[in-house]
Amino acid sequence: xxxxxxxxxDDELRRRLIDGDETALGRVYDLHGPYLxxxxxxxxxxxxxxxxxxxxxxxxxxxxPEAFDPERGTLRRWLSTLAHRRSVDLVRRExxxxxxxxxxxxxxxxxxxxSTVAPEETAVASVLGxxxxxxxxxxxxxxxxxxxxxxxxxxxxxxxxxxxxxxxxTAKSRLRLGLHRLSSLLAAKGITSCP
Amino acid sequence: xxxxxxxxxxxxxxxxxxPAPGTRDAVLSAALARRPATIPAVVAPxxxxxxxxxDVLTDLDAAGWARPVVHGWSARRVVAHLHALDRAxxxxxxxxxxASPEDDAGRGAAPERVVHAWREQAHALVRRVGASSVALDDxxxxxxxxxxxRTALLQRAFETWIHSDDIRRALDRAPSPPPSEHLAPxxxxxxRQLVAALGLVRPQHAGRVVRxxxxxxxxxxxxxxxxxxxxxxxxxxxxxxxxxxxxxxLGGRRDPRRVAHRSAGDPxxxxxxxxxxxxxxxxxxxDA
Numbered sequence: 001x002x003x004x005x006x007x008x009x010d011d012e013l014r015r016r017l018i019d020g021d022e023t024a025l026g027r028v029y030d031l032h033g034p035y036l037x038x039x040x041x042x043x044x045x046x047x048x049x050x051x052x053x054x055x056x057x058x059x060x061x062x063x064x065p066e067a068f069d070p071e072r073g074t075l076r077r078w079l080s081t082l083a084h085r086r087s088v089d090l091v092r093r094e095x096x097x098x099x100x101x102x103x104x105x106x107x108x109x110x111x112x113x114x115s116t117v118a119p120e121e122t123a124v125a126s127v128l129g130x131x132x133x134x135x136x137x138x139x140x141x142x143x144x145x146x147x148x149x150x151x152x153x154x155x156x157x158x159x160x161x162x163x164x165x166x167x168x169x170t171a172k173s174r175l176r177l178g179l180h181r182l183s184s185l186l187a188a189k190g191i192t193s194c195p
Numbered sequence: 196x197x198x199x200x201x202x203x204x205x206x207x208x209x210x211x212x213x214p215a216p217g218t219r220d221a222v223l224s225a226a227l228a229r230r231p232a233t234i235p236a237v238v239a240p241x242x243x244x245x246x247x248x249x250d251v252l253t254d255l256d257a258a259g260w261a262r263p264v265v266h267g268w269s270a271r272r273v274v275a276h277l278h279a280l281d282r283a284x285x286x287x288x289x290x291x292x293x294a295s296p297e298d299d300a301g302r303g304a305a306p307e308r309v310v311h312a313w314r315e316q317a318h319a320l321v322r323r324v325g326a327s328s329v330a331l332d333d334x335x336x337x338x339x340x341x342x343x344x345r346t347a348l349l350q351r352a353f354e355t356w357i358h359s360d361d362i363r364r365a366l367d368r369a370p371s372p373p374p375s376e377h378l379a380p381x382x383x384x385x386x387r388q389l390v391a392a393l394g395l396v397r398p399q400h401a402g403r404v405v406r407x408x409x410x411x412x413x414x415x416x417x418x419x420x421x422x423x424x425x426x427x428x429x430x431x432x433x434x435x436x437x438x439x440x441x442x443x444x445l446g447g448r449r450d451p452r453r454v455a456h457r458s459a460g461d462p463x464x465x466x467x468x469x470x471x472x473x474x475x476x477x478x479x480x481x482d483a
Contacts, residue, residue, distance in 0.1 A: 020233030
């Protein structure tokens with residue numbers, strides 16, 4: 001990642017995790033667990049769900065520590081990206097479950113997770129589909145990541161900033177630049193407005 | 196396509212929250228159930244220090260090998276010394292690597308052979324403990340002391356760290372203290388051994404109560420009676436110092452009269468505590 005600096009402590013932790021050193025996993029939890037949990041609580045709105053996200057993220061790191069590449073960013077950022085992804089997945093699963101209940105005429109009680117993410121994702125995927133994804137993929141790295149997190153992961157400015165480890169103002173300007181460029185790219189393909 | 200359309204609900208959630216109590220244990224247990232640890236906590240400090248020493252040794256050139264490191268010893272002799280003590284532990288837990296004739300050349304062996312033999316032995320010790328085949332609470336002997344295997348492994352981690360720092364210092368490199376999760380058990384074992392030793396070498400303090408406060412990550416607070424007589428409950432003396440300084444003192448790398456500390460209570464008890472701590476370093480006598 002462009003903003004990243006390699007942290008020698010992350011290198012050593014990764015090596016220890018690969019070796020199967022259980023105290024390295026405890027260290028990761030102590031260093032990053034509470035932060036990841038806060039991210040998950042904000043995204044899912046539910047502490048129990050956040051506990052599950054935290055567990056899945058750390059289990060994933062422990063099972064595949066080699067997937068973390070210290071050359072591409074800090075461990076904290078890598079883990080927060082995983083936490084974001086898993087939280088959003090959880091929200092989407094919950095949302096689609098609620099929709100199915102409604103379609104079946106059920107009267108679901110107060111939802112424990114938000115159901116507001118999936119519709120945009122579905123619209124983007126079905127209406128614009130591959131063309132938008134290709135256009136997004138062609139954006140410069142920093143803009144691409146910001147746009148991806150905001151549109152496809154459904155994050156706010158603040159969460160995009162948090163996920164990328166950049167100031168909120170920088171996140172806003174990247175999104176603005178990214179959207180501007182995206183609209184030019186789509187216009188060139190004859191797509192002039194978004195639904 | 197609203198940018199923040201999905202995040203309205205997020206603002207209703209408190210920004211500050213902490214994982215539920217017990218989450219740490221649950222998360223670690225779940226992870227270990229999916230992939231068992233090959234380096235369990237009991238041997239992790241030693242495994243890491245051995246790894247770090249190996250890294251330092253890899254960088255040594257001919258001049259580095261010849262340079263005096265500590266006590267007038269070269270790095271080769273430091274490694275041979277660590278190897279000898281590691282073997283003493285390994286031999287009692289069934290992890291001894293047979294020495295090859297080339298390694299038996301005593302102090303004349305080439306550095307590469309000494310490092311190879313030390314590394315093989317270190318790996319074998321970690322593997323053996325990692326395979327859960329060692330009774331960690333069984334007593335073994337190390338340098339004339341009887342101590343449980345788990346404490347002996349911490350002692351090996353501690354000494355490997357102190358000597359690795361000796362080599363780093365000789366190379367004008369910064370010291371590399373253990374991470375706090377490893378420093379904590381080392382400091383705990385150190386404080387307990389120190390207070391026990393005080394009862395043996397300064398029997399006049401038997402039954403008195405000592406409080407030791409070690410500041411910084413990996414530190415803690417201990418209130419312990421000096422063994423040998425029925426103890427009271429209130430501390431007779433309190434010693435406060437940085438956890439790393441305490442470890443360097445135990446490792447014989449600080450002067451007990453000059454190490455930065457604060458104290459309260461009986462000054463004689465404090466002075467003896469510091470002096471006995473500094474006497475824990477056994478380098479000069481163990482392989483004479």
